[in-house]
């Protein structure tokens with residue numbers, strides 16, 4: 001804790017710092033018509049930490065520097081939280097700076113899960129930890145959340161939770177409701193990915209967020225989408241990735257598309273070591289600025305009959321008892337504690 005720059009509820013959020021107009025990016029909602037807004041967003045960062053981190057990820061030495069930078073960000077975030085700025089509580093945990101209308105102790109296990117989420121993304125996708133602060137605003141109820149949105153994002157249609165990126169730190173906004181945990185894990189997945197990647201294809205962005213939005217113990221066998229996807233596979237098969245790659249905005253993504261995006265991610269992470277390897281390489285190319293091409297092309301070069309493998313994967317995927325996963329603090333997941341010190 002140190003001197004703070006936190007803002008009181010209702011005060012303006014950070015303005016874009018780039019010299020060009022910077023699009024406000026929401027979870028699937030974009031106020032810009034730019035063809036590649038997330039690339040423009042990265043350029044708008046200039047020499048800010050996300051660019052530095054991107055360069056550092058090229059080598060083992062770079063990873064070491066990246067870790068040092070992440071720890072630096074942690075210290076910076078702790079300083080930011082010195083002043084609650086009118087919120088009931090403010091706290092820095094890893095890359096996250098939480099500001100809440102209610103005591104954060106009420107949702108302590110969920111906050112600890114978010115630390116594990118960062119560790120799981122690093123481990124699963126071989127991406128570095130977030131190298132920039134992610135500000136998370138938590139509201140006690142829908143009413144105060146809506147008031148905040150009306151004041152700061154008046155042109156945004158109602159959504160139960162939001163991820164916003166406008167050239168400064170990524171912002172996550174959510175209010176307490178029965179789906180609060182899923183909302184927060186979903187939006188924080190977007191924020192953690194975009195903290196280290198300049199661009200993520202929409203379908204893959206949403207597929208990842210859907211995969212990681214449930215508690216860790218439910219990701220493989222307990223996701224609500226699993227049953228519907230298995231029926232879809234039996235009846236007509238999943239849509240090919242190429243169909244999902246054509247979706248350019250959230251208006252193109254209905255429930256079937258979200259389910260299909262989740263299903264492809266599930267297959268890549270659980271059904272095919274080759275597919276998982278290609279996914280890791282794809283993310284690495286995105287992060288390093290290498291020509292990445294389309295993921296579907298890369299995947300078919302590696303697994304020509306991939307659609308058949310996807311069907312086989314879900315036909316054979318049987319429910320299993322949920323694994324007993326330790327929470328931060330019980331010593332079961334030491335890697336997840338790294339950014340929480």
Ligand SMILES: [Zn+2]
Pocket residue numbers: 027028186190205206209
């Ligand atoms: Zn999303």
